[in-house]
Amino acid sequence: MDEIGELPIGVQGKLLRVIEDKMVQRLGSSADLKVDVRLIAATNRDLEKAVEASEFRSDLYYRLAVIPLRIPSLRERGDDVLVLADYFLDRFQRELRKPHLALSAAAKAALKSHAWPGNVRELQNVIERAAILNDRELSPKDLGMPVERSNAAAAAADSTAPSERDQLESVLRECKWNKNAAAEKLGISYKTLLHKIHAHDLD
DSSP states (O other): OTTGGGSOHHHHHHHHHHHHHOEEEOTTOOOEEEOOOOOOOOOSSOHHHHHHTTSSOHHHHHHHTTSOOOOOOGGGSTTHHHHHHHHHHHHHHHHHTOTTOEEOHHHHHHHHHOOOTTHHHHHHHHHHHHHHHOSSEEOTTTTTOOOOOOHHHHHHHHHHSOOHHHHHHHHHHHTTTOHHHHHHHHTSOHHHHHHHHHHTTOO
């Protein structure tokens, strides 16, 4: 089940009964049918926060969270963005019959530096749009992205930038050590924040 975090509360109760009783009724029927299924659910919401906000049933959450798997967001996965970009570019090359499409070095740098708030779907849309509108090596402008800073400029900027630990501590203090609020302000999940806090000895 995809995007299970968007399931209405009333439907959540029905799903919980199916999981616990292993019985369903076909639409229009009153007869119970026994089912034996394995449920795999996905969501990009923080269900722990949704439970705290009474937006997701805690009993259903704990029935689902038997083996939780967290897939890091695209911005946390380093060179994976280039692997996925090549996959989408190859796909659209064949679909659009544009064999000369390629990613320039500057385009690859821009892809790696982008934050990807829309994750893989955003990347797919960026590559598809560029493939439709071009028939050559793609530049950052073709992807709708700024040119990556030069190494010298990046190094100069990074030398004056606060460390991750300083940024974490600053946001936590600003949020009065409310971890949920800090995670939201930083744009990361609650679990990722806890991991970073522990890694930097801020707990």
